[in-house]
Amino acid sequence: MAPIAEQLTLPAVRITGLTRSFGPRTVLDDIDLEIPPGQFVALLGHSGSGKSTLLRAIAGLDHDTAGGGELVTPERVSVVFQDSRLLPWRRVLDNVLLGTGRPDADGRDAAERGRAALAEVGLAGRESAWPGQLSGGEQQRAALARSLVREPELLLADEPFGALDALTRIRMHALLRELWQRHHPSVLLVTHDVDEAAVLADRVLVLEHGRIAVDLTIDLPHPRSYRDPRLGEYREQLLAALGVRADGEPDTAATAAVPAQPSREG
Numbered sequence: 001m002a003p004i005a006e007q008l009t010l011p012a013v014r015i016t017g018l019t020r021s022f023g024p025r026t027v028l029d030d031i032d033l034e035i036p037p038g039q040f041v042a043l044l045g046h047s048g049s050g051k052s053t054l055l056r057a058i059a060g061l062d063h064d065t066a067g068g069g070e071l072v073t074p075e076r077v078s079v080v081f082q083d084s085r086l087l088p089w090r091r092v093l094d095n096v097l098l099g100t101g102r103p104d105a106d107g108r109d110a111a112e113r114g115r116a117a118l119a120e121v122g123l124a125g126r127e128s129a130w131p132g133q134l135s136g137g138e139q140q141r142a143a144l145a146r147s148l149v150r151e152p153e154l155l156l157a158d159e160p161f162g163a164l165d166a167l168t169r170i171r172m173h174a175l176l177r178e179l180w181q182r183h184h185p186s187v188l189l190v191t192h193d194v195d196e197a198a199v200l201a202d203r204v205l206v207l208e209h210g211r212i213a214v215d216l217t218i219d220l221p222h223p224r225s226y227r228d229p230r231l232g233e234y235r236e237q238l239l240a241a242l243g244v245r246a247d248g249e250p251d252t253a254a255t256a257a258v259p260a261q262p263s264r265e266g
């Protein structure tokens with residue numbers, strides 16, 4: 001085993017030469033990517049650019065896809081999707097506990113950890129509710145609790161707030177940031193929302209034509225304010241990278257205004 005200092009600097013995710021195709025269509029084309037432990041990465045890109053395909057490859061959920069490359073991921077990986085994927089016939093706590101069971105290092109049993117995770121996401125007292133009795137935002141909170149209880153080293157989130165209204169989404173941003181700051185997993189968040197990426201992520205990737213076209217470090221402390229003008233500047237850069245002007249019109253002059261750059265940790 002590598003010495004401790006060396007282990008600490010190992011990336012949580014290391015992807016080399018990743019390629020994925022559906023029939024003749026190459027969706028991911030020779031992607032290299034490293035995500036250091038604890039880094040919050042957002043993945044932007046136009047619809048169909050391959051964001052979910054990349055996330056599913058990292059999650060190991062893409063057995064039906066053709067392709068090659070090397071993927072190194074941590075042992076404990078949790079995935080959250082746009083829909084909560086709670087089982088409607090199981091109560092909230094039972095949903096959170098699905099697939100767990102072993103006492104953790106502190107000797108706490110699974111139910112205790114499940115209750116603690118639900119309390120962390122603001123669902124204390126809702127353990128016995130049925131998923132159908134929760135609002136959409138509460139269901140996503142429960143999905144986050146279910147991912148937390150596994151103490152993930154890597155959290156993969158595929159548009160987890162995409163189906164929520166704007167105000168609920170803002171609350172969920174604060175919750176996800178708090179959970180990340182407290183537990184510090186590496187995060188890969190797939191999103192269409194430039195503001196969501198800029199307000200949460202340390203680093204934003206833009207996927208285009210099967211490659212990582214932009215790798216932008218957001219060098220602002222957390223928590224961030226949506227009203228911070230510096231955030232607005234990053235937002236402009238990301239919109240330009242996506243080929244969209246601030247007024248929503250296509251920007252024909254700038255589809256790659258921000259070049260890919262090496263990650264901060266190098």
Ligand SMILES: Nc1ncnc2c1ncn2[C@@H]1O[C@H](COP(=O)(O)OP(=O)(O)OP(=O)(O)O)[C@@H](O)[C@H]1O
Binds near residue numbers: 027046047049050053
């Ligand atoms: N199981 C599949 N079979 C065939 N083609 C697929 C399959 N899954 C994805 N694709 C295709 O691969 C491309 C990338 O899809 P993917 O879902 O990764 O894009 P995305 O960037 O996540 O899109 P969106 O933002 O709309 O969710 C699309 O053209 C899609 O039609």
